[in-house]
Amino acid sequence: MSDQDQLQWEARAGRPAAVAAFAAGVLLLAGTFVLQSIFEDRPKVDSLPDFLLSVNDKPSTLIVSSILLAVSALCLIPVFYYLFRATLHRLPTFPRWFVYLILIGPIFYAASQVLGAVDRVDVAQTFADRASDVGKFCPAIEGKAGKECATDLLQDNVNPAGIGLSLAGTIATAFMFVMLPLRARRAGLMSQFMGILGVVAGALIVLKITPLVPEIIQAFWLGAMGALFLGNWPGGRGPAWETGTAEPWPGAAERRGLVPAGGGEASTNGAPPETPEPEPVPQRPSSRKRRKKRR
Numbered sequence: 001m002s003d004q005d006q007l008q009w010e011a012r013a014g015r016p017a018a019v020a021a022f023a024a025g026v027l028l029l030a031g032t033f034v035l036q037s038i039f040e041d042r043p044k045v046d047s048l049p050d051f052l053l054s055v056n057d058k059p060s061t062l063i064v065s066s067i068l069l070a071v072s073a074l075c076l077i078p079v080f081y082y083l084f085r086a087t088l089h090r091l092p093t094f095p096r097w098f099v100y101l102i103l104i105g106p107i108f109y110a111a112s113q114v115l116g117a118v119d120r121v122d123v124a125q126t127f128a129d130r131a132s133d134v135g136k137f138c139p140a141i142e143g144k145a146g147k148e149c150a151t152d153l154l155q156d157n158v159n160p161a162g163i164g165l166s167l168a169g170t171i172a173t174a175f176m177f178v179m180l181p182l183r184a185r186r187a188g189l190m191s192q193f194m195g196i197l198g199v200v201a202g203a204l205i206v207l208k209i210t211p212l213v214p215e216i217i218q219a220f221w222l223g224a225m226g227a228l229f230l231g232n233w234p235g236g237r238g239p240a241w242e243t244g245t246a247e248p249w250p251g252a253a254e255r256r257g258l259v260p261a262g263g264g265e266a267s268t269n270g271a272p273p274e275t276p277e278p279e280p281v282p283q284r285p286s287s288r289k290r291r292k293k294r295r
Contacts, residue, residue: 003244007242007244014230018226018230020075021223021225024079029219032215038062046144046146049150052150056128062120063117066117070109070114083184083189084098084099084102086187087189091187094183101172105168105171105176106169108168109166111165112165115159119157123157127139132149170205170206173202174206178203180198181196188239190238197220197221201221205218
């Protein structure tokens with residue numbers, strides 16, 4: 001495909017990809033906040049038993065949250081595919097098998113969200129009804145015993161298919177968040193900041209160090225990608241979006257015209273630019289007067 005044909009395709013597919021990016025970010029935040037609304041913070045009840053009791057009280061809320069998160073994950077497919085195809089044209093060495101991860105990762109992740117929610121609803125009902133004698137702490141609910149009972153109950157009701165889908169989908173999706181921004185930055189399709197932010201978002205999908213932070217960073221990155229695909233970028237997009245070839249994303253100093261494009265590190269023939277020699281400074285005649293010798 002020629003550069004002109006590629007640019008025409010990007011112009012046509014840019015708007016749908018941007019809509020998918022915005023939808024993925026909004027649905028991710030919506031599903032996350034709906035999930036957080038389940039917790040009721042019961043006294044004398046640990047967070048895990050409280051979660052199961054809350055799910056038992058509002059099972060439909062958990063199902064809605066999982067559906068929102070699943071649809072958000074599916075919206076990643078056009079976003080990743082658009083960025084992948086734009087990067088592949090400018091970097092032909094980009095591995096083509098990435099396209100399979102673009103499809104597999106979000107689909108597996110979406111399926112695991114729904115299956116996991118259904119399993120948790122069943123476990124929550126068993127826990128709330130005190131209908132289980134798994135382990136030595138059940139059917140306790142309050143205190144440390146309630147926490148241990150909830151843990152044993154969740155471990156006893158593990159769905160191997162759901163665990164496999166969740167693990168494969170999470171790793172594949174996180175891998176896309178890490179590798180695609182790095183390759184796109186090399187192709188000049190995004191700034192260094194957005195490339196690094198994509199890597200951070202992908203790492204937090206797996207680590208989940210703190211609640212809400214991974215989802216907020218991921219949603220922000222997706223919103224920025226939507227603006228980038230539409231061409232609504234502060235200061236304009238990099239020249240690679242206009243030429244169809246890999247060109248460095250201009251830095252802030254280059255955009256302000258403080259340094260030439262490319263940093264002025266090399267001339268057009270590949271040789272380092274010659275440094276002009278400084279002009280000689282004329283020496284001023286000495287203003288000192290010779291003193292007459294005294295006889």
